[in-house]
Amino acid sequence: MVFEQDAVLVKGLKTGKQHYFNQLVFKYKDKIYNTSYRFLADYHEANDITQECFIAVYKNIRKFREESSLSTWIYTITVNLCKNKLKSAGNRMRDRTLPIIERALDVKDDKGNPAKFLEKKELETKIQAEIEKLSVDMREVIILRDIEQLSYEEIAQILAVDLGTVKSRLHRARNELRNVLKGII
Amino acid sequence: MLKKECTDIRNNFSEYLDELLPERGMAELETHIKNCASCAKELEEFNKTVQAVRNLPRYSPHVNIIAKINDRIEKNKKWWQKLNTRTVKGTAGALAAILICVLGLHLYNNSNLSGLLPSRKADSRTAGTEKDISKDKKEVLQKSAPDSLRVLDQSRPQGKTKDAEKIEAVSRKTETEMKKQDGLAWQKAIQSKEQPAVKAKKDSKNMAEAFPAADKPVKRPAPLQFLGGIAANTFEQKGLFCSNSIKQNMVIREDAELQKLWKKSFAGLPEPVIDFNKEMLIAVFLGEQDTEPKDVTIKEMILEDNKIKIKIGITAILDTDTSGKKLSPYHIKAVKKSALAIEFKEE
Numbered sequence: 001m002v003f004e005q006d007a008v009l010v011k012g013l014k015t016g017k018q019h020y021f022n023q024l025v026f027k028y029k030d031k032i033y034n035t036s037y038r039f040l041a042d043y044h045e046a047n048d049i050t051q052e053c054f055i056a057v058y059k060n061i062r063k064f065r066e067e068s069s070l071s072t073w074i075y076t077i078t079v080n081l082c083k084n085k086l087k088s089a090g091n092r093m094r095d096r097t098l099p100i101i102e103r104a105l106d107v108k109d110d111k112g113n114p115a116k117f118l119e120k121k122e123l124e125t126k127i128q129a130e131i132e133k134l135s136v137d138m139r140e141v142i143i144l145r146d147i148e149q150l151s152y153e154e155i156a157q158i159l160a161v162d163l164g165t166v167k168s169r170l171h172r173a174r175n176e177l178r179n180v181l182k183g184i185i
Numbered sequence: 186m187l188k189k190e191c192t193d194i195r196n197n198f199s200e201y202l203d204e205l206l207p208e209r210g211m212a213e214l215e216t217h218i219k220n221c222a223s224c225a226k227e228l229e230e231f232n233k234t235v236q237a238v239r240n241l242p243r244y245s246p247h248v249n250i251i252a253k254i255n256d257r258i259e260k261n262k263k264w265w266q267k268l269n270t271r272t273v274k275g276t277a278g279a280l281a282a283i284l285i286c287v288l289g290l291h292l293y294n295n296s297n298l299s300g301l302l303p304s305r306k307a308d309s310r311t312a313g314t315e316k317d318i319s320k321d322k323k324e325v326l327q328k329s330a331p332d333s334l335r336v337l338d339q340s341r342p343q344g345k346t347k348d349a350e351k352i353e354a355v356s357r358k359t360e361t362e363m364k365k366q367d368g369l370a371w372q373k374a375i376q377s378k379e380q381p382a383v384k385a386k387k388d389s390k391n392m393a394e395a396f397p398a399a400d401k402p403v404k405r406p407a408p409l410q411f412l413g414g415i416a417a418n419t420f421e422q423k424g425l426f427c428s429n430s431i432k433q434n435m436v437i438r439e440d441a442e443l444q445k446l447w448k449k450s451f452a453g454l455p456e457p458v459i460d461f462n463k464e465m466l467i468a469v470f471l472g473e474q475d476t477e478p479k480d481v482t483i484k485e486m487i488l489e490d491n492k493i494k495i496k497i498g499i500t501a502i503l504d505t506d507t508s509g510k511k512l513s514p515y516h517i518k519a520v521k522k523s524a525l526a527i528e529f530k531e532e
Contacts, residue, residue, distance in 0.1 A: 026251070029246055030244075033250075034243050149239070171198070171199035174238075185233045
């Protein structure tokens with residue numbers, strides 16, 4: 001699917017035209033959902049965060065001064081929503097739900113190789129579990145850099161920290177993961 | 186225990202993998218890796234971890250997420266946000282147009298613009314049939330009222346006088362009675378008012394038919410308004426000074442006559458616009474007043490035996506400082522044109 005440039009989308013959104021908003025959702029829904037899921041490791045919550053993020057974009061688009069890119073702004077909203085969710089008391093006691101895709105894959109094999117699929121699934125679960133154990137500061141940089149593959153500059157802008165902080169946090173996060181995943185990978 | 190060099194090199198693994206180290210740093214690290222098996226192994230494991238995280242599967246939200254988002258946005262909207270922009274613009278435009286019209290009418294009514302448009306007056310006097318019938322109906326009722334209450338002070342331009350209010354009260358009463366007595370006769374009376382004023386004789390006959398209960402309706406004098414009505418804002422001029430020093434009662438039916446009179450009596454003043462096809466002027470001049478000055482007023486106009494009687498009121502003027510100037514009171518009034526004879530009567 002070919003999407004409009006962010007600048008065109010912003011202009012269209014500010015005029016209140018619905019089809020620009022729909023296009024924005026289609027363009028960013030996977031990125032937001034994936035970031036939220038890796039942050040919270042819960043399908044329902046990731047779904048909620050995705051919806052809330054787009055609602056926030058819709059409500060605040062007129063306040064968006066375009067000092068940063070649309071993508072950066074949307075990631076900032078997502079990260080903040082995820083952090084707020086983590087802070088909420090209910091989050092600690094929640095029953096986690098697996099994503100629909102994941103549940104669907106549970107009953108299917110991996111191209112006719114269930115053993116390989118299970119192995120991959122197990123590795124993913126372990127990595128995800130270790131990501132969750134990281135502090136929020138380290139978790140957010142590793143998700144934004146290694147999962148969403150954003151640049152250091154973008155991460156610095158999203159988290160409102162300097163480049164050096166991003167570099168050091170990322171190194172520590174990777175190092176910690178390497179230590180805990182030693183022998184598994 | 187790791188060497189300091191190895192520790193420094195390992196601290197740069199992250200940036201090295203992201204290719205963010207400066208060239209010199211990259212070269213140093215690569216040289217060290219070649220010579221340090223421990224660091225080389227560590228870098229390999231570090232890289233495996235990073236690649237494993239990068240290769241985690243990506244998930245997508247449910248396909249109906251856009252519908253859910255739009256649904257939530259719609260639910261959270263305030264009532265004014267739900268309004269269609271085009272509808273709002275259209276309604277605002279219509280309201281603005283109505284407001285402009287109302288303001289325009291208000292300004293028009295409050296200013297003397299109507300006075301600047303004499304032709305409009307004529308139009309208003311020849312308004313629709315329905316309006317005329319309504320007016321005529323009122324006139325018929327006035328005619329049927331007792332003599333004592335039938336006095337119409339023509340000098341009052343508009344508004345309800347006490348007399349007029351009394352007439353209205355009697356009219357309402359009479360109307361009820363008339364309807365009870367003879368509905369058909371009432372209709373005839375109304376229809377007869379739609380005929381021209383010159384058919385006054387026929388009208389009188391109709392009136393007699395219309396009001397059989399009234400006492401000798403033919404002999405009863407009728408007010409001039411019976412002829413078709415005089416609009417409250419038709420031309421009227423009254424004053425104490427004019428250049429006509431002769432006592433004179435006049436009926437002006439032509440423009441030439443008006444010009445002559447105006448030249449004689451009001452030289453220098455703008456001549457009024459009178460539509461002599463529909464109107465005529467009644468002019469009363471009292472002449473030059475020496476001692477005990479008096480004023481003149483056209484008090485009443487009554488239709489009586491196929492002629493119009495104009496009652497002129499003459500009243501003494503007390504304590505008027507004329508600064509030595511001699512008074513020549515006059516009263517001029519436009520009435521609906523009539524071919525009937527006019528008789529002036531001083532009171």
